Amino acid sequence: MRGDGQPPKDTMTVQVLDFYADWCGPCKTQDPILEEIQDDWGDRFELKKVDVDEKQDTANEYQVRSLPTLIVENDDGIVDRFVGVTQREDIEAALEEAGA
Template identity: 70%
Template sequence: MTVTIKDFYADWCGPCKTQDPILEDLEEDYGDRVTFEKIDVDENEDVANEYQVRSIPTVVIEDDDGVVERFVGVTQRDQLEDALEEAGA
């Protein structure tokens, strides 16, 4: 089972800078079990559109079957951990 966190962000986005340390902490703890991807929406509009990202930060957690959970806005670590557990990380 592959679990991936896709972090949709932009350099100019203030709330994205708040989200970064939360995801960096998670990556330290889950990095061996979860793939972390940072996706700049300005440089990857096609991917952002594919995931229907309208606001950032948006964090999408996926497993082999597709999207397990999606969070819009700054999301706290405990919510992300719960979704990771649900995804089988």
């Protein structure tokens, strides 16, 4: 624990929720960007792909209205949300902010 009562950043669980559908063209553009980040960042975050056609309840819970939607969250909650194809730099900035 740090002095402010928060756990150290290196113990923060960070995940990226990738809301997509097989029929979504822009989602196919987003995939290689996420794969590159995952390859470079290793186990600093967990990538969870959520097929909105199969997991409508989860998509509704996160209020996903457009695809692709990326949600970066940590133990404290949602850190950032991106709608549409998102550039690597923006995703990495959100991962840093989340404590990855």
